[in-house]
Amino acid sequence: MQATNLETLVTIQYNFDQPTNRAQTRSSKWEKYPPGTIPLWVADMDFEVSPTIRQALADRVAHGIFGYTKPDLEWAKAVTDYYQTTHNWTIKPEWIVWVPGVVTSMNLACRAWSQDHNKVLTPEVIYPHFHSAPTNNNKQCLFMPMTYAQGRLRVDINSLPAKPHQDAKLMLFCNPQNPGGCVYTAEELQAIDAYCQQHELILVSDEIHADLILDADKKHIPYGSISEYALNNSMVLGAASKTYNLAGLACSWAVIANDELRSSFQKAMHGIVPEINPLGYIGTVTALQTERDWQQQLLQYLRGNRDYLAQEFDAIEGMNMLPLEATFLAWIDVSELGLENPPAFFEAAGVGMSPGAGFNDANFMRLNFGCQRAVLQEAIARIKQALANR
């Protein structure tokens, strides 16, 4: 299939249109709703992993022994090389801490870097774990106001409290932002950094969607590359799980340049956080080392899905999809439909999306378009039919 977006001139060789069947795999995504409902919620994709990742995993499985696994320094180097070549950020292998999940790291940061009952600054409209991580760990959320200006849902830097609470030591931050898919610009990151410097805050930057930038003119900037202060007072969280569809293999990394912060973070892991499983490492490292071409083709396919949805929602009165710079998660304002219970309405129509209330904005629904285009076409047909019938 030929790419439709001439800006990038990528030819799609992998067949992302190929139907896949996740029945009988205990998929969280596919088991949530009754059979027949199209599940477009939790952020994993319905595409098979790249042939090379699949082969690397098969080779490891063929060995037949899956004991505790010690990370190889070469694997940390795969991460540092990835940052260098993909995001032009020079980091050291010893700064990498392997963690089974990004959410785990957020929770650990709340334990390690703030005291009980401290406040944690966190975006007001965000992936739910940004609100549960502080409260899970005996902290209180201090919501950072958001703006939808220019259709980009992001922290409203100009409305941050002039003086955050004296007990606020930590800020949680998401770039690209989920939901909404905003990619923060250098200026926006510098303003956040200036605020953190002024108030001596440590920032946790969840960058799990960094390699899912859809707009050719947008660029992901790792937070730690913004300034010396940012480097020494932050943790950047990354994973191959979203981009390469490996979420079930439970592998991620944290980049912590500051020795003291790294050591207190690792101390908080002791006895609680299990080691990464061998397949998690193999999948992640193979993705980073060899799968750039597959990723570019995936992006091309996802752009097509995003553009298809944008066009369809443009024509559906009362459903307004935000322009999306990154991620495979469309953020759709359904408030003008005047529905009493939007999630129930769409579910009854046979389309299972994530309720916006889970992200703290009940006016919206989040639609995961990491799936075959034909599936989206069926979902759109169902939505149109249900709206016509009401």
Ligand SMILES: Cc1ncc(COP(=O)(O)O)c(C=O)c1O
């Ligand atoms: C912004 C963000 N952070 C973290 C996660 C989950 O990461 P993990 O499975 O590594 O805990 C997701 C999954 O959807 C996400 O969207």
